[in-house]
Structure formats: C-alpha cells, structure tokens
Amino acid sequence: MRCPTCAHSESRVVDSRTTGDSIRRRRQCAQCGTRFTTFERIERKLPWVVKRDGRREPYNREKVLHGITLACRKRPLNPGDIEAAAKRVESRLEGMPEVTAQAVGDAVLAVLREIDPVAYVRFASVYQQFESVEQFVDTIVPLREPT
Ligand SMILES: [Zn+2]
Secondary structure, three states: OOOOOOOOOOOOEEEEEEEEEEEEEEEEEEEEEOOOEEEOOOOOOOOOEEEEOEEEEEHHHHHHHHHHHHHHOOOOOHHHHHHHHHHHHHHHOOOOOOOEEHHHHHHHHHHHHHHOOHHHHHHHHHHHHOHHHHHHHHHHHHHHOOO
C-alpha cells in the first residue's frame, strides 16, 4: 500500500476498527507522515444466475433485498434484519459458480422460513407462481397500494 503523497511503501497502522464485514485502518506513512485510510473486506464470490431462458446475469443483491423487503412489509423487522437476511441468502449461494434463478428464490424462502413465518408464507404463495425473484418483484410492485 503506497502513500498517496510520496508513494513510499511503508506505513504503520495507527488505528483500526471493524465495521460490519470490513476493517478500516488509519495508516501513517513512515517517510512523510501523511495519514490515509484503507479498507479490508472479505471477498464474496457470488454466482452467476441462470434464468429459465438460459440468459445469465450476475447475482443482484438489490433484487433479493427488494423481494425480502416486500415479503416482510409491515412485519416486525427492521432494515438491519432485511440486510442480515440477504447476507444469509448469499452465504447459501456463495462459492457456487452459477445457480438457477429458482435456486436464488429457494434460498430466499429458506431464510424467510427461519426469520418470519408470515413473510415466508407471503413470499412462497406468490413467488412459486413465478420463475424468479425478479419477476416476483416486478409483479408485486405495481400491486402495492399507496401507503
Ligand atoms: Zn509518504
């Protein structure tokens, strides 16, 4: 890690703290004294998602978050729970080179079943008529009544 000011390659860590799944380090250049920040994060290897028509797309966390959010609407969960649920979905998929869109939906179902029975039933009853989380989201969104 080179100093942004003088490009010297040695620095010392003056502070470090963990936030979620990353570590933030304050460093000080051993040569010029410039302080800078670096982040260390676990690399998550998430699969490609194969749709029914054979097209592939990268795993999309937004779609999964959105699907979980809709299923958990008006349930006693906070945004942190939704985020944690998405991470659990990802843990189930991590390391596989590719999965079907249905496998992503099944992973969401498995996680919802553990965290909220109502959200699980809601997601299951609607989702199982569709081929993917994406389609579930596309279909549910226009039906949402104004809040
Ligand atoms: Zn420097």
